Amino acid sequence: MSLYDSFLDSIKGMRSKLKNDPATMDNVSGALAAEITVIVSLLLSALLMSHVNMFASVFLVIILAVLLISNMPLAPKIKREQDDSLEKMSFYIIVTLGVLVAVIYWGLKYV
Amino acid sequence: MNYLIPLMVIIPILCALIVNVIGEKNRTTRLLSILVGIAIPVIALVAVPGVQYFGGHNPSLIGSMLPASLNGTLASMYNTGIVYVFSDFERIFIFIMGLVAFLAVLTYFTEKKEISGPYLYLIFMGLAAVTALMLSDDIFNMYVFFEITALAQVGIIIATNTDDNYEIALKYLIIGSIGGPMLLLGIGFILGTIGSLNITDIAYVINHNLVDPLSPGLVIGFVLILFGWFYVSGLPPFHTIKSAVYSKARPNGAAILQGFSVMCMLAFGIALIRIFHHMPYFNQLLVLFAIIAMVLSVSMAAMQWDFRRMIAFLAVGELGFVALGMGIGTELSLTAALFQATNEILISALLFIGFGTVYYLTKTSDTRKLGGLISVNSTMAIMVLLGGFAMAGVPPFNGFMSKLMLVQSAFDAGYPELALIAIFVSITIFFTFVKAFHTIYLQPRPKDLKFAHETIPKEALFAVGVLLVVCLILGLCPWIVTNVFSSFVGGLI
Numbered sequence: 001m002s003l004y005d006s007f008l009d010s011i012k013g014m015r016s017k018l019k020n021d022p023a024t025m026d027n028v029s030g031a032l033a034a035e036i037t038v039i040v041s042l043l044l045s046a047l048l049m050s051h052v053n054m055f056a057s058v059f060l061v062i063i064l065a066v067l068l069i070s071n072m073p074l075a076p077k078i079k080r081e082q083d084d085s086l087e088k089m090s091f092y093i094i095v096t097l098g099v100l101v102a103v104i105y106w107g108l109k110y111v
Numbered sequence: 112m113n114y115l116i117p118l119m120v121i122i123p124i125l126c127a128l129i130v131n132v133i134g135e136k137n138r139t140t141r142l143l144s145i146l147v148g149i150a151i152p153v154i155a156l157v158a159v160p161g162v163q164y165f166g167g168h169n170p171s172l173i174g175s176m177l178p179a180s181l182n183g184t185l186a187s188m189y190n191t192g193i194v195y196v197f198s199d200f201e202r203i204f205i206f207i208m209g210l211v212a213f214l215a216v217l218t219y220f221t222e223k224k225e226i227s228g229p230y231l232y233l234i235f236m237g238l239a240a241v242t243a244l245m246l247s248d249d250i251f252n253m254y255v256f257f258e259i260t261a262l263a264q265v266g267i268i269i270a271t272n273t274d275d276n277y278e279i280a281l282k283y284l285i286i287g288s289i290g291g292p293m294l295l296l297g298i299g300f301i302l303g304t305i306g307s308l309n310i311t312d313i314a315y316v317i318n319h320n321l322v323d324p325l326s327p328g329l330v331i332g333f334v335l336i337l338f339g340w341f342y343v344s345g346l347p348p349f350h351t352i353k354s355a356v357y358s359k360a361r362p363n364g365a366a367i368l369q370g371f372s373v374m375c376m377l378a379f380g381i382a383l384i385r386i387f388h389h390m391p392y393f394n395q396l397l398v399l400f401a402i403i404a405m406v407l408s409v410s411m412a413a414m415q416w417d418f419r420r421m422i423a424f425l426a427v428g429e430l431g432f433v434a435l436g437m438g439i440g441t442e443l444s445l446t447a448a449l450f451q452a453t454n455e456i457l458i459s460a461l462l463f464i465g466f467g468t469v470y471y472l473t474k475t476s477d478t479r480k481l482g483g484l485i486s487v488n489s490t491m492a493i494m495v496l497l498g499g500f501a502m503a504g505v506p507p508f509n510g511f512m513s514k515l516m517l518v519q520s521a522f523d524a525g526y527p528e529l530a531l532i533a534i535f536v537s538i539t540i541f542f543t544f545v546k547a548f549h550t551i552y553l554q555p556r557p558k559d560l561k562f563a564h565e566t567i568p569k570e571a572l573f574a575v576g577v578l579l580v581v582c583l584i585l586g587l588c589p590w591i592v593t594n595v596f597s598s599f600v601g602g603l604i
Contacts, residue, residue: 027414030546034410037539041406044528044535051526079414082351082407086282092348093289097338104334104392105327 034075115158116197120243127235134228148213155205160198168192190309195246200599203592205242211370211460212238214574215363221568230270237263241374250298251308260371261287267364276359286352294339300332314385324389333387344376347403350427357423362467366460369426373456397438404431405536413543419476426459436517439524442600447516449596454509458502461578465495468571474563483556488567492552494575501582503541509585
């Protein structure tokens with residue numbers, strides 16, 4: 001196959017993908033808004049740690065920065081994890097209950 | 112004795128039973144439903160504040176009849192029966208919920224020619240249950256009424272007849288089978304440790320160190336009731352199913368469902384604060400889950416195509432603001448949280464009913480298929496736009512005042528980061544709303560858009576108009592409710 005044909009095939013492939021999932025101004029702007037909201041809120045939440053310990057806060061911000069940059073874009077991942085699937089909902093509910101019980105029940109012994 | 116206090120619960124239950132039986136007699140059912148819809152807010156306005164001891168179990172009266180050996184003991188002070196407490200605080204919420212229920216029932220009558228008795232039964236049973244939740248001072252009684260509310264919510268979704276409604280109702284029941292029993296188990300631990308289910312008694316025993324405030328029974332009870340509260344309110348990890356529930360209901364049903372959730376959240380939230388405010392990390396936990404609720408729900412709303420799901424996520428996100436105020440835990444923040452809860456009931460109802468007219472006209476909620484609807488009824492479009500501004504916190508509406516109070520309280524408490532998060536989330540709400548409004552009302556109408564109805568019912572215009580006026584009044588004169596909330600909070604902390 002000549003270079004021209006393979007180039008044409010790749011263009012056709014891209015076009016067929018776009019047909020199935022057209023990106024419009026609306027969904028791109030929505031995803032961008034979600035992305036920025038999540039990043040800003042996470043960083044501000046990490047800064048809240050400075051009320052407990054300044055070094056812990058700085059450390060958390062650096063860790064978050066690395067994690068956020070290496071996992072972008074976050075918005076589609078967040079959307080995927082929060083669909084109406086019963087399995088995902090049950091998973092997060094049971095994890096939350098487990099973490100709450102473990103952290104508070106055993107954690108309060110050291111207060 | 113103030114008979115109007117129990118009547119606020121009895122009347123909607125009686126109405127529910129009657130409309131279920133005579134549902135097919137359209138005129139009588141409509142008349143009765145509208146009369147009861149008007150009666151509940153009116154009774155809430157005129158009822159005198161007081162306490163209702165069911166079965167005559169007033170501890171101050173029966174104390175003298177007890178054996179001498181029990182005199183002066185803790186047991187003689189316990190409330191042995193169910194107690195309802197009605198003050199100006201309960202008056203405001205029951206009035207607003209009654210008003211929303213009345214307007215929702217009114218718009219329901221315009222949607223359907225043949226009305227359904229069982230559907231109205233579910234609405235009135237839910238209304239009675241959330242009213243009882245607000246009045247009750249007994250945590251087990253609250254749990255029972257919450258379960259009735261949850262079942263009514265499931266019934267309202269099943270009666271809706273939209274796509275996937277059965278599936279979402281079933282999922283909500285399954286998820287509820289985790290959240291509900293945990294709440295009940297937590298109440299069981301409290302009963303086992305304290306020996307009473309009356310919230311005033313429990314708080315008295317804990318505050319006077321008559322039991323170890325960090326005893327294992329109380330700690331595990333706290334965790335389970337907190338988890339149950341997340342389920343009751345629709346805070347994470349229950350925000351996805353709660354938003355799905357709202358989006359599958361009829362617009363009028365969704366307006367009522369979100370009101371039910373706010374009332375349940377408040378009733379159990381106040382009980383949590385009264386019983387467990389001494390627990391280490393109590394406020395921090397509330398703040399953590401409030402931030403997660405606000406950020407996840409509003410981010411999800413920004414990415415939605417379906418406008419009903421978008422408003423549903425926004426409604427859940429707004430509950431995060433209420434939880435944030437509770438979590439900051441100062442007098443100003445708690446007042447702001449209660450004010451925000453009031454506004455949430457009103458504004459979300461306005462948006463569900465207002466945007467519901469788009470679904471009524473076109474039978475679709477996919478924003479990609481909509482456009483140019485401002486030409487159908489510009490009055491409704493402008494009222495919906497103003498409702499969205501109220502939700503995003505634009506002056507002079509009530510949402511602005513409550514969010515401003517929240518931001519101020521976060522700064523005063525020394526947490527500017529929380530204030531900034533609240534502001535950023537409000538900006539995203541504004542963006543999300545304006546984007547949806549532009550898509551539905553302002554962009555050119557698609558050529559293949561078909562209309563199921565040509566005009567919007569006058570009742571829907573009336574309902575949205577009334578809600579908007581109330582929002583504006585509360586925005587211009589917030590002291591009408593904040594003075595009451597402030598004095599209530601003063602007695603709480």
